[in-house]
Amino acid sequence: MAKFELKLPKMGESVAEATVTNWLKNIGDAIEADEPVLEIATDKVDSEVPSEVDGVLVEILFNTDDVVQVGQTMAIIETNSDADAVDTPQSDPQDTESVKQVAATVTAAKETVSAAVVVSSTQGRFYSPLVKKMAQKENILQVELDAIPGTGKDGRVSKNDMLTYIKNRGAGALVSKSVAAPTKAAPVSVNGGDEIIEMTRMGKLIAHHMVASVQTSAHVQSFIEADVTNIWNWRKKVKASFMTREGENLTFTPIFMEAVAKALKDFPMMNIALDGDNIIKRKNINLGMAAALPGGNLIVPVIKNADQLNLVGMTKAVNDLAARARDNKLKPDDIQGGTYTVTNVGTFGSIMGTPIINQPQVGILALGAIRKVPAVIETPDGDFIGIRYKMFLSHSYDHRVVNGALGGQFVKAVADYLEAWDVNKEI
Numbered sequence: 001m002a003k004f005e006l007k008l009p010k011m012g013e014s015v016a017e018a019t020v021t022n023w024l025k026n027i028g029d030a031i032e033a034d035e036p037v038l039e040i041a042t043d044k045v046d047s048e049v050p051s052e053v054d055g056v057l058v059e060i061l062f063n064t065d066d067v068v069q070v071g072q073t074m075a076i077i078e079t080n081s082d083a084d085a086v087d088t089p090q091s092d093p094q095d096t097e098s099v100k101q102v103a104a105t106v107t108a109a110k111e112t113v114s115a116a117v118v119v120s121s122t123q124g125r126f127y128s129p130l131v132k133k134m135a136q137k138e139n140i141l142q143v144e145l146d147a148i149p150g151t152g153k154d155g156r157v158s159k160n161d162m163l164t165y166i167k168n169r170g171a172g173a174l175v176s177k178s179v180a181a182p183t184k185a186a187p188v189s190v191n192g193g194d195e196i197i198e199m200t201r202m203g204k205l206i207a208h209h210m211v212a213s214v215q216t217s218a219h220v221q222s223f224i225e226a227d228v229t230n231i232w233n234w235r236k237k238v239k240a241s242f243m244t245r246e247g248e249n250l251t252f253t254p255i256f257m258e259a260v261a262k263a264l265k266d267f268p269m270m271n272i273a274l275d276g277d278n279i280i281k282r283k284n285i286n287l288g289m290a291a292a293l294p295g296g297n298l299i300v301p302v303i304k305n306a307d308q309l310n311l312v313g314m315t316k317a318v319n320d321l322a323a324r325a326r327d328n329k330l331k332p333d334d335i336q337g338g339t340y341t342v343t344n345v346g347t348f349g350s351i352m353g354t355p356i357i358n359q360p361q362v363g364i365l366a367l368g369a370i371r372k373v374p375a376v377i378e379t380p381d382g383d384f385i386g387i388r389y390k391m392f393l394s395h396s397y398d399h400r401v402v403n404g405a406l407g408g409q410f411v412k413a414v415a416d417y418l419e420a421w422d423v424n425k426e427i
Contacts, residue, residue, distance in 0.1 A: 001080065004053045005073040006037060017069050017128070018042050021201070025057045031077060038074065041201065042332050055079035067128070127157060134162045150212070151276065202297050213359045218399040221354050222408045225392050226415035228370060230423045231255055232389040242427070246312060253289070253322075253344060254314040256367055259417035260342055261285055261307040267410045271339050273360040274401055288338035288358055289318060291325035292347075299325055300358060302338040311427050345394075346370065352392040362402055365411065368392035 008018060018040040025037050036048035037057070059076035062068055127135075127145065135145050148165050150157040190196065199207070235250060242250045264271045264285050273280040285307040288300040301321040303309070309317060324330050340361055345353040346369035353366040368391045375388040395411035 001078055003058070004051075004055060004077045004079050006049065006051060006075040006077055007073050008040070008068045008070050009049065010070050017067050018047075020062050020064055020066050020068060020074070021046065022064060023060060024048070027057055027060060029057050031055055031057055037077075040068070046328065047332065049074070051077060053077060053079050130159055131157050131162055134159070134166070138166055140166075149215075200295065200297075202293075202295070206297060209359070210356050213356050216359060217357050217362070219354075219357065219396055220399040220402075220404065220407060222395045222397070222404070222411050223352060223392055224395075224408075224411050224415050225390055226418045227375070227388050227390050228252075228418050228421075229389045230421040231418060232370065234421060234423050234425060238427070242315075246315070248312075248315050248319055250315055251318070252370070254311060254318045255421075256344075256414075256418070257287055257289065257303065257306060257318065257342060258309075258311055258314050259414050260340070260365060261287060261309075262417050263410055263413040264340055265307055266413050267406065269406060270363050270397070270402065270410050272362055272401065273339070274362060274398065275360065279401060282339040284337075284339065286337050286339045288341035288361075289321060290341065290343035291322050293325060294328065298343075299330065299335060300338060300341055301325055301330055301334045302336065304337065340364070342367065346391065352394045354394060355396050357396055357398055362398040363407070363410070364396050365414065366394040366396070368394065 019042075020038060021041045022039040023037070024039065025031060031037060031051045031054065033052060033054050034050045036050050038049050040047055040049055055077040057075060058078045060074075061076070062074050068074055131145075134140075145157070148157050148161055151161055231252065235252065235255070239250045242248065268281060271282045271285055273282065284305055287303045287306040289303060290298050290300050293299055301324075303314070303317045303321065306314065306317075321330070321334065324334070338358065338361065341355075341358040341364040343353075343355050343364060344367045345355070346367050349369055351371065352368040355364045355366045357364050370389050370391045372387055373390050374385055375390065376383050377386045377388070393411050393415055395407055397407040397410075399407075
């Protein structure tokens with residue numbers, strides 16, 4: 001018999017850890033190669049970790065809700081092959097039992113100390129094991145930890161944030177005004193017939209990301225109405241032949257995404273990120289596309305190098321990501337690396353919206369519902385009233401780095417590309 005270490009696989013360039021959400025196998029269960037052993041979750045994507053070998057699960061090293069680093073061993077599988085053996089030194093049974101007792105005592109002591117210092121975040125906030133360890137060492141209470149502003153990805157508290165807070169805390173100062181008095185939600189009364197529903201893990205994460213984004217960016221909006229009659233008529237004319245030829249449904253979304261990618265090339269300072277006092281000008285145009293999940297939440301898969309795709313390629317990318325989002329089959333890499341986000345609020349009948357920026361990006365565009373409306377049409381022979389297809393584009397942007405001129409010019413460029421659509425366009 002040999003033992004195989006089931007490790008947390010690398011899940012993407014920027015994904016360093018994951019949370020164990022559910023063990024699909026118990027100790028003693030037989031496992032086949034490629035059979036899922038446990039479920040894990042990163043910030044937004046749930047995934048399964050399959051076994052690479054046939055065998056029997058003999059040891060589970062992490063519990064549900066534990067955070068695991070990429071490359072860490074999560075379980076031991078006993079196999080009939082010596083190829084994947086783990087070197088396990090022989091020891092006396094009595095020594096082994098003593099070691100287990102000592103380990104259990106140490107673990108219990110650690111858990112007691114942890115419970116006294118850091119409990120579950122009152123804000124559903126995520127903290128890395130390093131940050132938690134620093135908080136425990138410095139006796140930082142959970143309410144203090146929840147109040148520390150994070151400068152990391154998605155507002156996370158980093159090691160440097162902790163070091164700065166500990167330094168100022170020791171001097172009797174505060175990192176910022178927001179630490180001095182954490183905002184407490186107003187108490188909610190519960191009546192006898194009310195139903196209490198606990199938020200899902202993803203719901204808590206989304207709530208935290210939205211609040212952190214509003215607290216981070218100075219949100220400003222610009223609105224513009226676009227006449228998309230040419231696009232409406234063109235799509236109606238070609239969608240059947242497109243489906244026959246490409247096997248794909250031609251929706252409005254890839255057409256809009258193509259226009260946004262073109263506008264980002266025209267205005268590269270909208271394709272940036274803000275890191276402290278530094279502006280990062282992105283080389284690639286990676287468009288985030290808000291998509292609905294089966295549970296009702298939204299997720300933002302990313303179309304990489306969107307400016308390099310023609311309409312056929314864009315359509316295939318949009319349909320693929322939307323389908324895998326509905327089936328919960330997105331991978332961590334699918335939601336990483338976005339530089340600008342588009343959300344289609346018109347899907348739900350809204351004519352416009354004021355979306356919250358997807359950090360650390362600086363802009364997000366909401367596409368309103370396409371409406372058939374009466375409009376003034378200008379011609380060389382005079383003006384007249386006609387029926388046109390129109391929609392509102394709502395642009396939210398970070399006023400710390402994007403002024404009104406740039407924010408307005410960008411969304412105007414998107415509208416111009418849509419209105420200039422060639423009704424005789426061939427694909």
